[in-house]
Amino acid sequence: MSLRRSKLYQSIYDPSHTAIDVWKQCFDYINNKKDINIRDEENGGTILHALVENDDKFRSAVSIPAIYLVASSGLDLNVKDKEGNTCLHYVVRKKGAYRFMVALLRCGADPLIENSAGQTIEDILKTEMPDGWKEMIHWYNKFNPGLYHAVQGEKADKRLIERLLKSWCRTSVIRDGVELNLKDIIHKSRSDVKRILEEYADTNEFAIGMLSGKGFILKRWLDSGGETFAKVDLNTKDVSYQLSYKNYPEVPQPLLVAAWTMNDFEGVDVLMRLGADTSVLYTHENEDINPPKPAFFQLICGTPKPDDNIIQRIVLGSDMTARDLEGQTILFKAIETNQSDQFIQALFRYGADISQRDCNGRTVRDYAEYLKKTKYFHVIDHHVMQIVRNFDIESLEKLIFGGYDHIVDLTDEKGLNIMQAAMEKKTPPKELVDLLQKAKPLQEHMKKLVKAADYGSISKVKPLISRKLAASQDKCGRTVLHRAVLARSRDLVEFLIDNYPHIMDIQDNLGRTALHYMSLLMEGDCLADVMILKGASKSIKDAARRTPLDYQCDRCGKKTFLTLKQEIEGMDMNVYLARTNFEKNLRRSIRKGDMKKVSELIKGLQTSNGNINRFAKVLFDCLDYNQQDIVLFFIHAGMRTDVFKEYKSRVLSLTERAIELNSNNVVQLLMDIKEGKIQIKPKVPKPAMPDFTLYGLV
Incomplete structure (x- = not known):
């Protein structure tokens, strides 16, 4: 031949x-x-x-x-x-x-x-x-x-x-x-x-087979009932991968990504059928440009993009609750990257949840507003309306107990409110009507439950809780069990896992379960073992793909351990700062002399266990805008005064700047504090305990 x-x-x-x-x-x-x-x-x-x-x-x-x-x-x-x-x-x-x-x-x-x-x-x-x-x-x-x-x-x-x-x-x-x-x-x-x-x-032979374009052969093999490649690591990564020389970093590329990069639908389909992990963190770019995120996010965030049928196949088989390092789901990324309404609607069909929040406590609707992409409001709001019109009580409950806060205020394109939309075609079930009527009161009740849990007291939590309320989540995505661990209350934790074990695996906005919290905040406590015996998963991964065991100090190292601990303890504050655009609004209120707004912001910060001293340099803004009353308010609220600021190459203390601007009331208070005539102690906020009403619905 x-x-x-x-x-x-x-x-x-x-x-x-x-x-x-x-x-x-x-x-x-x-x-x-x-x-x-x-x-x-x-x-x-x-x-x-x-x-x-x-x-x-x-x-x-x-x-x-x-x-x-x-x-x-x-x-x-x-x-x-x-x-x-x-x-x-x-x-x-x-x-x-x-x-x-x-x-x-x-x-x-x-x-x-x-x-x-x-x-x-x-x-x-x-x-x-x-x-x-x-x-x-x-x-x-x-x-x-x-x-x-x-x-x-x-x-x-x-x-x-x-x-x-x-x-x-x-x-x-x-x-x-x-x-x-x-x-x-x-x-x-x-x-x-x-x-x-x-x-x-076996893994490398399988990988070479995929790179050879033999995915369709493997697909036929599976269709005919062939072996399922038990010895093959479907999540194998090519550690030599680099998108191109010089301009891109060397990063391990999962085989699934290699298959979709080749536009090999059959190969992708085989990997998806065999159970390849689409949520493994991956990026092919420098992290400051495109941070690592669940691999399937890169279908819409990365380049080049594969054919639409490949995107659909992978997204269909992916975990819609998967989060990136900022706690954002694929829904957030779809809006960020200007995907079509049809794509957003497909995500809803695949199980995407609009009540999930990111690390800043934002829902996907909040995020669209933050990005000034209000064009997406209609597709999100339409989804809520359809839940109600379809009498989907389970999905409506999920939104309410997930803390989603745009339900009863909605109107459709005809001007119908949510209740009118529910009754538009036929009489809705009484349970649905009750849910809509009590949505806001329920969410207020959820806030009371959270505050009660912060006390770590069974007696305060017990009258307020029910099976459904136990699974409700605050703006950090935390349940009452997360809050109990934060309060280091063994009694309350034990009570909750004994009576409401179904909440043990619920994850916060960064994918952390109560067991993750236990590893950091109640290290070595035998209650962690009790939770596992009662069914808590020790294999659930957070947004950074860490299990509860990975949170243990001997596994992650002291530096990482302390960082994780600080992140968890500061989450309430960080969510509050982000949701209120705190620093920008604080400086604006100071400039306007709006004492009411300043007081409101500081009260919210302290209620969120925030450290007021983090913003001590605004004292100089107050002096510069001649807002002495606000300076006095800050100091009496416990803000530190040993701060300095540079003015045209001169570094001045707070006292020196006050003297320079003839802010006599401030100067007098600072002198009284220095001489011991006045004692200022930082105010440690405690949760306010309002009157409680348990709604019969739950």
Whole structure:
């Protein structure tokens, strides 16, 4: 048989044939069991030599599968043509063909083989320095010296081997025309290396199969009832991945992302059916540009975007409650990236919850308002209206007990309010009407329950709580159990887990359960074990993919432990600051001399366990705007006065600035404090205990 007369060869060299056309010819050639190692009778090259000559067809993620397909199908990658060059010797001279080179190295091409001129590919890159050589050597170094050489010898570098395996290098290669399992050449004393190879073997073969575009074959296999790849790590990541040389960081890329980058719907479908994790944190960009977020968020946040059918398939099989590091769900990102109303509506159908809040306590509607994208109000409000019109009591309860605060105030495009909309076509169930009528009172009652829990007292919580109310959440996403742990009240925690165990796995705005809180705030307490025995999950991950066990000091380290603790204890304050746009509104109120607004903001801060001293420098703003009464208010509220500010290269204390501006009342108070005539003690806020009314509905 002549290679040059084959349809495959003609397709490779036909300028009108795309990489997909060539892939189809390669697949047919291999599937028909034709000689993969056939040589060109004129130049002695293999199929890969021919592909290298037409490398410009195979430079993108979408076009590279043809190379993986041929390179992993039994072809000897180290064959030299009549000029004494392997395909690697040619490809390193091709500017921009780094994906081609990586495919060959992963599949077993030997980078240390010399050509007839005595050159390895590294020699060519460093001595000839062909156009684009820096990019090529950058990628070459990730795979040097290749897994075949790395595993040999008594002193084989285990870390290097593991890195190559995590870069999806095959553990079986073709050497001198014969298939060789690399574990057969490992030194007899290195059983540890053998174990690593065995651990990664099936996973890497699966990964190479996906990169080869064989997803449709795997799909047929699954459809016919074939094995479910029990030994394959479906969430494997390529640690060598980098979107491009220089401009992007090296970040581990999940196989699912690699599949959608190739626009391989069948491959994506196989991974989704097998249960690949779409919520693993991932970004291909610098974190300050595109922070890590659940991988499926990158379908709309990252570039390039795959086909719509791939986006739909992945989103359909993803967890709509998954959050990024700011506590935002896919709904937030859809609005942030200006997705269509149809896409938002699809997310609702897939289970997206508009009552979920981010780390700043904002619902998705609040976030749309913050971004000045009020055009999304109608699709969000329409969703609430449809819940009511469909008499969906369960979903309505979820909104109410989730603290969603735009229900009874809604009107539709006809001007109908929520109750009128419910009665528009037929008489709604009494339970639905009761829910709507009591939505606001219920949410006020939820606030009272939270305040009672902050006392850590069973006697204050017990008259207020019911099964449904126990699962209600505040603006931080916390239940009464979260609040009990925050209060370090063992008695209340024990009471709640005994009587309301269904709330143990409810997560706050950053995905943390009460068990996460226990690991930080009641470290070592046996109640954590009791919670686990009663069914609390120790495997639930927060927004940063940490389990409750990962919160333990001996697991995360003292620095991280203290940071996490500070984040949890300061969450009420941070939510309050964000929701009120505190600093901006405080400075504006000072400028206007609006004592009522200033007092309201400070009271809210203290009620949220906020530290007033964090904003002590506004004292200078008060002086500069001649608002002495507000300065006096701040000082009596416990604000520190040992602060300084620079004015035109002069650093002044608060007292010096007050003297300079003739703010005599302030100067007098500061002197009285200094001389001990007046004692100012910081006011530690305690939760106010209002009168309670338990609504019969719950």
